[in-house]
Amino acid sequence: MKSLHVQMAETDQAVPIEDGKKFARMSVECPEGGSVPQFIVGNLISMLREGDLNTYNVVGHEESVFGTNTTSKKPADVWEVHHDGTYGALYEITVKSIDFKRLDDCVDALGALELADPVVTFICRLPQDISLLSLSQPFTVYRGIRFQFLDITHFICMSYCLLNEEQRGRLKAKMNAFIGDVNRAVATKEFWNEHVSFDSQSSLSSARVSG
DSSP: OTTOOOOOOSSOOOOHHHHHHHHHHHHHHOOGGGHHHHHHHHHHHHHHTTTOTTEEEEESTTSOOOSOHHHHTOSSSEEEEETTSOEEEEEEEOSSOOOHHHHHHHHHHHHHHTOOSOEEEEEEOTTGGGGGGTOSSSEEEETTEEEEEEEHHHHHHHHHHHSOHHHHHHHHHHHHHHHHOTTSOHHHHHHHHHHTSSOTHHHHHHHHHHO
């Protein structure tokens, strides 16, 4: 039963933002402990960095989301690596409330790796996920580390729209494999089948008729 899910078409006539909204909704409403948003956002970042002469690799989005960065010796949930082996941009991806303990964990992980003057980008739900931090702007400097916060729904929709057709097809193929994994929760597969994988061409056809 866990292996059954409806395949999302890798090529169709959907307007990109239509599929982008589906991925964003799944990340927020069916996070599966954080694995879904981390996988989607991480793959988007990886594809957007393709061809970037300064970025060698994007890491972390296909690893386990369990365990803190401090205990796993990771600089962030997802991070970029330059060709010279140094760390690039660092991303924390969550759809849970962010408190000062979460920031402390980030600072401690970066301190253990002796990273100099990093910027950490949280991709989360705004404004609710940063309400406990009582910020007047979506950024702060805490214990010497610069943090900035981006809305995950807007980020996914915009990033997906910036992909080319081949990349969008590749992301759909990756998501089909991710959802089809035998270890994926049944609830995740059911959410995918109901809200993501349906043929978006039908909605376009309806729009053309009504227009």
